[in-house]
Amino acid sequence: MYGLYIHIPFCVRKCLYCDFYSLPTAKGPVSQRVASEDQPDQPEFLAALGKELSALPENFRPETIFIGGGTPTELSRADLRAMLQTLRERVDLSGVIEWTCESNPGTLTEEKIEILLRAGVNRFSMGVQSFDPATLEFLGRIHSGDEARDGFRLLRSVGATNINLDLIYGVPGTPTEVVQRDVESLIELNPEHAACYCLIFEDGTPLTKLRNKGFVREVDDDTELAQYNIIRSALNAGGYKHYEISNFAKSGRECLHNLLYWGGGEYIGLGPSAHSHWNGERFANVRHLGQYIKRIETNRTTRAFGERLEPEAKARETLVMTLRRLDGIAAAEFKQLTGFDYHTLCGDKINWLTKEGLLDASNDRLRLTECGLFVSDAVFSELV
Template sequence: MTEKKDTIPHALYIHIPFCARKCNYCDFNSMVSDAKTIDRYLRALEKELNILQGQYLFQTIYIGGGTPSVLTEFQLEKLLSSVIECIPASEIREYTCEINPGTLTKDKVVLLKDYGVNRVSLGVQSFQQHQLKRLARIHSGDDAREAFALLRMNGFQNINLDLIFGCPEQTLDEWEKDLKAAVELSPEHVSTYALTYEEGTPLALDLKNKVLHKLEEDIELEMYKMAIRYLTRNQFNHYEISNFAKDVYECRHNRVYWENKGYIGIGAGAYSFLHGVRTANEKDVSKYIHGIEENKNINSFAECLPQNQLASETIVMSLRLRQGVLNTDFYERFGYTIEDQFGNQINRLRRYGLVAYEDERLMLTEKGLFVADTVMTEFL
């Protein structure tokens, strides 16, 4: 007997944990690997996709990594065809693939287009050679411009550019140049992230050994404010703490995370969150492949969130959106109002001018936006 299809729209994340080279700040689940391992990994993904087939309604798909574009044309076609065989194209509203500008070819762009990918996220990070070198990126600023042009030429009308600020020795002037270069390309979406020094990365080690120095926090904050000013002045809507979009181009897939709604992740280390239950796949690529090949349970972690924790996480994630959380939506989902659980915190944060209510929405004020991490901890 076939199980009844879950008709609530979900998001599907597909993790490709392979890169051409490891960037020195990266602690993502990614590695440099050989063709044989990648082929086995793609077969494992196909198997996971087959299990999902017909069970869920997916409106967004996001192929991320790692570097999905490090796959050869042949491997990329295998992946894209596995996806489309299992998920009806008619249901998909947004289909994103992450691209590293140093790994894109014309044939890969054509494949992405042919298989229905309609949004690309380009990992530019910076347009300046010395910054890219410092981050150990494999591409140049010109590679990013060329990749963007290639995507445009082949009909991609929804392109995100990822940028990083707060690099060692980076000046406000340099950051403004990066913003300017990004805006000149006229993308639909820009994401800006502050560089973080994750434990175990070469960058963190250099920091520890005083080979480099972290930027002062107030300069980093000034860079963030500059991004908001610069991008909003250029018709980007600042809709999430780190994300800016033109017109209708907000990322639908990531909105599912921010609204703490249901998603399924496949691949090594990918998380899923369905009906209050969070699970994670085995993170180690070999163990993941082996587990799938042997038809074993590949979950390395599972937790069922109690209602109050689910509500806490929903507030924390939703406050990332500039529009905040609508009290009626919250009530519909949890059966009580935001104040019922968080009245004290909200009163305190309102007194300090860090959150506000507008049209029944709880949201961060501009002051709250700049200390968002501190505000969020109040709800945990």
């Protein structure tokens, strides 16, 4: 299976914790706008994206598409329509099974949803993060809890039958009871999929700067774990299967595009900062809209970075990616994917992590244990 990812680098304004590459649009606060000569408009970006689409490898026939960002639904109706039209003209979409578009409350309209559905989008993802006013304000989100509910209902009423909602926990100042209410509110809406992430203090974000200056204190591990467990049990009780560290789905509604990432599969990413894994190589586009456009206009590569991993490093990477799935990976499947036996590759580490109760290596399968789930990053860093 192959995937196509398209990065739309615009948001109404930047959330305080966000590390994704996106530029605030004119509707955002003046303080966040970049100098106008550095901020190409959306049509210029779409023209460059059209050229990148035309340069996709011949015979590239994606089975999953993910339009993310940024906030794709922040594009105007005309730009959204033009982008989807270009995509249809330049890519063979006959094999597409799942086509997701990300959105944020406050940027969805009936017309935009209709345009997306008509183009073939069959899965929507909406960044709710919380329904709680204080939490939303702390995170710098542009919407209220009610606007998130309205956005979800609008999606449903126009015809969206497969929706993911994102939540964030581990937010400083947000009591655990609020997290409990957030997950209950999400379940009440009854989306097909939920993604629940612990807030990360990424380098360089305004939130991290506030922490470094002592204005914000990170939530302690015990509280984060308690909140994670509350989310897990509420969603399990609500009929959602926990299938990846942060992802939960109703039966048969797992995200195929993300499963492709977690299975070590190949995909091509377009747009500034988009990553690709193609023909055994990993590469990423420049993280700057102006440079991305200029490079395309002057027929230069958009790549900022590229690497071809040695087979052993590639096998280790595949191991940690597949361990993100709760069912882990069978020894035979791993051998087939990579040519390696995971015990030969890192047997000592596997034995040690198993003794520590973080990995389960029984029945010719390797997977994270309950304890390992919450400290997965530490487990993975031992294995790569």
